[in-house]
Amino acid sequence: MQGDAVYAxxxxxxxxxxxxxxNSLRSRIMATPIPEHLAIPIGPxxxxxxxxxxxxxxxxxKYQMLSRYKQAGLTGDESGQLAVxxxxxxxxxxxxxxxxAVAEASVQERLCIHLSSDGLDEALPLQSEKDYHALTPPExxxxxxxxxxxxxxxxxxxxxxxxxxxxxQEVDLVIINAAECEPYITADEALIRERxxxxxxxxxxxxxxxAAKRCVLAIEDSKLDAIxxxxxxxxxxxLENANVELRIVPSKYPAGSEKQLIQCxxxxxxxxxxxxxxxxxxxxxxxxxxxxFAAVVEGKPCISRITTLTGNALQTPKNxxxxxxxxxxxxxxxxxxxxxxxxxSIVGGSLMGHELFNDDAVVNKTTNCLIAGTVEEFPGIQPxxxxxxxxxxxxxxxxxxxxxxxxxxxxxxxxxxxxxHGLFDCIECGACDYVCPSHIPLVSHFRQSKNSINAxxxxxxxxxxxxxxxxxxxxxxxxxxxxxxxxxxxISAQESVEFAESFATETIAEQESFSKEKASREIxxxxxxxxxxxxxxxxxxxxxxxxxxxxxx
Amino acid sequence: xxxxxxxxxxxxxxxxxxxxxxxxxxxxxxxxxxxxWFFGFGILxxxxxxxxxxxxxxxxxxxxxxxxxxxxLADRSAVVSAVLFAIxxxxxxxxxxxxxxxxxxxVIAKHLYGGLGQxxxxxxMCGYVMLLLAFPLQMTSWHVPNEVIIGPxxxxxxxxxxxxxxxxxxxxxxxxxxxxxxSFPFAxxxxxxxxxxxxxxxxxTPLIEFKMAGHSALFAAWEADAAVFARESETAWELxxxxxxxxxxxxxYKRIISWHVPLSIIATIFALSVIFYxxxxxxxxxxxxxxxxGSATMIGAFFIATDxxxxxxxxxxxxxxxxxxxxxxxxIRVWGSYLDSIALAVLFGNFCAPLLxxxxxxxxxxxxxxxxxxxxxxxxxxxxx
Ligand code: SF4
Ligand code: SF4
Numbered sequence: 001m002q003g004d005a006v007y008a009x010x011x012x013x014x015x016x017x018x019x020x021x022x023n024s025l026r027s028r029i030m031a032t033p034i035p036e037h038l039a040i041p042i043g044p045x046x047x048x049x050x051x052x053x054x055x056x057x058x059x060x061x062k063y064q065m066l067s068r069y070k071q072a073g074l075t076g077d078e079s080g081q082l083a084v085x086x087x088x089x090x091x092x093x094x095x096x097x098x099x100x101a102v103a104e105a106s107v108q109e110r111l112c113i114h115l116s117s118d119g120l121d122e123a124l125p126l127q128s129e130k131d132y133h134a135l136t137p138p139e140x141x142x143x144x145x146x147x148x149x150x151x152x153x154x155x156x157x158x159x160x161x162x163x164x165x166x167x168x169q170e171v172d173l174v175i176i177n178a179a180e181c182e183p184y185i186t187a188d189e190a191l192i193r194e195r196x197x198x199x200x201x202x203x204x205x206x207x208x209x210x211a212a213k214r215c216v217l218a219i220e221d222s223k224l225d226a227i228x229x230x231x232x233x234x235x236x237x238x239l240e241n242a243n244v245e246l247r248i249v250p251s252k253y254p255a256g257s258e259k260q261l262i263q264c265x266x267x268x269x270x271x272x273x274x275x276x277x278x279x280x281x282x283x284x285x286x287x288x289x290x291x292x293f294a295a296v297v298e299g300k301p302c303i304s305r306i307t308t309l310t311g312n313a314l315q316t317p318k319n320x321x322x323x324x325x326x327x328x329x330x331x332x333x334x335x336x337x338x339x340x341x342x343x344x345s346i347v348g349g350s351l352m353g354h355e356l357f358n359d360d361a362v363v364n365k366t367t368n369c370l371i372a373g374t375v376e377e378f379p380g381i382q383p384x385x386x387x388x389x390x391x392x393x394x395x396x397x398x399x400x401x402x403x404x405x406x407x408x409x410x411x412x413x414x415x416x417x418x419x420x421h422g423l424f425d426c427i428e429c430g431a432c433d434y435v436c437p438s439h440i441p442l443v444s445h446f447r448q449s450k451n452s453i454n455a456x457x458x459x460x461x462x463x464x465x466x467x468x469x470x471x472x473x474x475x476x477x478x479x480x481x482x483x484x485x486x487x488x489x490x491i492s493a494q495e496s497v498e499f500a501e502s503f504a505t506e507t508i509a510e511q512e513s514f515s516k517e518k519a520s521r522e523i524x525x526x527x528x529x530x531x532x533x534x535x536x537x538x539x540x541x542x543x544x545x546x547x548x549x550x551x552x553x
Numbered sequence: 554x555x556x557x558x559x560x561x562x563x564x565x566x567x568x569x570x571x572x573x574x575x576x577x578x579x580x581x582x583x584x585x586x587x588x589x590w591f592f593g594f595g596i597l598x599x600x601x602x603x604x605x606x607x608x609x610x611x612x613x614x615x616x617x618x619x620x621x622x623x624x625x626l627a628d629r630s631a632v633v634s635a636v637l638f639a640i641x642x643x644x645x646x647x648x649x650x651x652x653x654x655x656x657x658x659x660v661i662a663k664h665l666y667g668g669l670g671q672x673x674x675x676x677x678m679c680g681y682v683m684l685l686l687a688f689p690l691q692m693t694s695w696h697v698p699n700e701v702i703i704g705p706x707x708x709x710x711x712x713x714x715x716x717x718x719x720x721x722x723x724x725x726x727x728x729x730x731x732x733x734x735x736s737f738p739f740a741x742x743x744x745x746x747x748x749x750x751x752x753x754x755x756x757x758t759p760l761i762e763f764k765m766a767g768h769s770a771l772f773a774a775w776e777a778d779a780a781v782f783a784r785e786s787e788t789a790w791e792l793x794x795x796x797x798x799x800x801x802x803x804x805x806y807k808r809i810i811s812w813h814v815p816l817s818i819i820a821t822i823f824a825l826s827v828i829f830y831x832x833x834x835x836x837x838x839x840x841x842x843x844x845x846x847g848s849a850t851m852i853g854a855f856f857i858a859t860d861x862x863x864x865x866x867x868x869x870x871x872x873x874x875x876x877x878x879x880x881x882x883x884x885i886r887v888w889g890s891y892l893d894s895i896a897l898a899v900l901f902g903n904f905c906a907p908l909l910x911x912x913x914x915x916x917x918x919x920x921x922x923x924x925x926x927x928x929x930x931x932x933x934x935x936x937x938x
Contacts, residue, residue, distance in 0.1 A: 012918060017564055183564060259919065272919035344563070351562040378563050383624055385570055386670030390861040391811070392568075394868070399918035404866055405910070422917040430562030437570045438670075444560060 014252040024310040024317040038325035039112035062123035089303040089323035092117035101361035127299040140209040147295030153285030166210040166282040176217040178286035179256030182349030185369040190319040192226040196233035202293030204242035311372035313342035346371040382439035393432035403432035574629035580800035587796040591789035594732035595644025607635035638677035654680035678896040801855025813871035818854040821879025853895035869913030878902040
C-alpha cells in the first residue's frame, strides 16, 4: 500500500493545459431534486429491450427494471453482446417510449423511456450483501450485469462482459483509472474525495471478479484532496481485507487515456490493434468501481452517476449525483445558468468532448461532464493558417505520430501514406490541435480521413464479396451443367470448396495492397464484365440465371 | 483544402504564428544591435529596405493569388524573411542588391512554390545565394564607414590605443550619411564632398583573414588589454555572434525552436574543426573557436537553419539535417571557394529534408520498429464489442 512516491515511467508527448477544475470542486457532491420528467435512454449497450419490458401508462417503482432483461449468460445473445438492463430512477408513470436527445459523445438521439415522476420516490427493496468475499466470480458477474453497469468513463462497454472476458484471458493486473486528465472534468475526483472507501472496495470487487493478482488505483499528482482521502481509506479498518494499491502519476494530458496510463504505470505498450487484456491488464474507471460497489454490496442498480456541471456561464458549478435521464437544462438551472453569456454547451471535457446542440439532452450513464461555456472560455473558430511544419504537434502526440505529415497527406487524400504514417493509431486526443500555432483543426481532418478510408474499404470489401460470389455462382452452374451432362471432368464437392477458398485468400491478398487506382481499375473491369454478360444474355444464352446484383442485401 | 467540421478540442494553447514570429524578431535584436554598434547604420538600412520591399511584394503576390492580404500579412513571416535576409548581406550594399535579393526571396522562392508552409527552400537564403552567384564581389566585402577602422588595432607598449587612430563613431551623423550614400549611391551626385565619404573600406569577414592565419581578435584584444567593446579592437564578429547566440538561447528557452538543429550544427562544426585544426602547421583550417564565433555560425544555427518550413520536421530528421548542414558549412568554408557558406549549406540541407523526414519517422506507440498498418481495425473492433 505504497502511495507516497510519484510513480511513473516516461510516456510520449503530452501537454499541460490549464485544468479549469477548481470551480466545480468548491462544493461537495449534491443530490439533485427529483425532476418531474425523466427520459431514460436505451443504450449505448444493447439493453435486451426487444419488446419493451414496460408498457406506456404503467406505473413503475424506483429500481424497477425497465427492460425485459433475459439472463442471457455472460457470453451474450446471438449477436455476441450482453444485454445491459436499465432501471427506473424514481417511481412514476411511463408516458412514452420515443426518441429524445442524449448528452453523449457518439450520438445525439436515442430511444428513451419517458417517465413522469410522481414525487413519491417509492422504491423496491434492495438486497444488500455485506461480505462480497463470499461470492464467487459468476455471482459477482451476475450482480454487476443485473445492475446495468457500463463503463462510466465514456466508453460505455458492458462492464460484466468486459470483466468476464478478462477473467477468461486470465489477467494479472486491474488498473482503476482515476487519472481524469482532461480539463474541466472533476467527477471522479469529487467522488473519491467523498467516497474513497466505496471506490476502493469496488476496485477490490473488480479484482476478485476477474481473479487478478493485483489491483492498482492510479490518480494524478495534482488531486491532493483525493489522494489524502485515498490514503486515509486504505489505512482504515474497512479495507482490512481489500488489497488495492495506490499509484500517483504525473499530471499530463492524456495520462488518463487507457493505453497511455498502462504505459505510465507498467512501461508496457499495448501492441497496436490489440487490447490491454492481451497483455494481461484490464482497466476500469473509478466511477465504474463505485457503481460496482453499489451494485454488489448495496444491491443498487445503476440509476445515477456523478456528473460535473461547470463552465463560466454557471454561477455555482458543482458535481451532482444525477439520476439517469435528467435533462441538461434542469441541471444548468440548478447551477444558476446565465443563458445570455452561454455560447456553447459541451458534453465531456474541453479536449475530447463534443458540442451539445440541444440543452434538453438527457444525462446517460456515460455523461461525465457538462460545460456551459462563455465566449471568453471558448472563443470559437480561429482562422486556419498554413502549416509551418514547426513540429509542435509531433512533440505533443502521445502515440508518436507526425500530425503535420498526416495533415499534408490528408490534404492530398493520399490514403496509402496516411495508413503508413499511422492514421489509425491516432487516439483523437486533440493534443496536436491544442498546440498548433496555425489553428489547424487537425483532429477533424483525421476523423474525416479515417471515415473516408473506412467507407472506401467497406465498399471495396462489398464489391469484392459480390464479385467472388458471382464467380463462384457461375462456377457452380458450370459444375451442375457438367454433372447433368455426366461429363468425366465433373468436380467433386471437396474441390469446389478448395476453389472457393483459393478465391477468398486471393481477395484478401488483394485487399492488403489496395489503392485507389486499383479500386477504380477493378470497378471498371467489373462494369465491363457485367456489360459483356448482359449482351450475352440479350443475345440469347437463356440457360444461365440472372447473376446476383450488388445491391441485394 | 478540405473543409472539416470543427469540433473538439475546444481549448487551445493560445500560441499562434504571429507570436512566434514576433518572438523571433525580438530574439534577433541583440545581434542586430551589436551589428549596429560595430558596423554602423548599414544594417538598419538593409533591414528597413528589405522589410518594406518584402511587405509590398507579399501584398502584391497575395493580391494576385486572390488571398486575404490582411490576415496573411499579419503572420509577419515576410518580415522575418526580410530581416534574416538583411542581416546576412553586407551592410553598405547598394540598394539594388537588397531589393533584387528580397524580391527573389519572396516572389520566387516563397510564393511560386505556394506561399508560407509550402516553400521547400528557405526564401531568405535563396535570395542570398542568388546574389552570391550574380554579384560575388559585392557580396563578399563588408563596407564599413572609412573612419571607423583603419588597419589593425595599434596599441603602444602600455596597451593604450594609438590616439591617431581614435575615430568618428559610425553611429554619428557622418556615419549615417556614409551608410546612406553606400546604399543609395545615386544620391552622391547631389552632395558636396561625398566622394570622400563614400570611399569606404572594404573589410573581409574574419574567416578570410584567418585563412591567411591569425587568431581571434577577441583574444588579441584581451591580451592587449584593449576594451573588447571598443570598435577599434576588431572584436565585432565575435561579439555579434555571441549576441546572436544569446538570442538563440532565448528562443530555446521559450521553446520556439527545439534544440535539435542548432545543437547538431554547432556540435558538428566544432567536432570537425577540432579534428582538422593543427595549430602552427596548417593554419588554413582555423581554430574551433574561430569557426564558432568568427563567422555567421550562430545566425545560421539558431535563426536560419531552424526555419521550420524548409527544415526537417521530425526530431530525428532534424538531427541529421543539422549534421549535414554542419558538414557542409565546414567543407565549403575550408575547402570550397565561397567564403561564407551558411546559405549554400542550408539550401543543401533543405534538399535533404523530405528524405530525412521519411526515414526518421518515430516509432509509433504499440508498434515495432516499422509500422504495420492496421488493416480493418474497425472490423476487428466491432467483432470484439
Ligand atoms: S503544430 Fe500545426 S503548424 Fe506546427 S507542424 Fe503541426 S500542424 Fe503544422
Ligand atoms: S489527436 Fe491523434 S495525432 Fe493528434 S496528438 Fe492525439 S493521437 Fe496524436
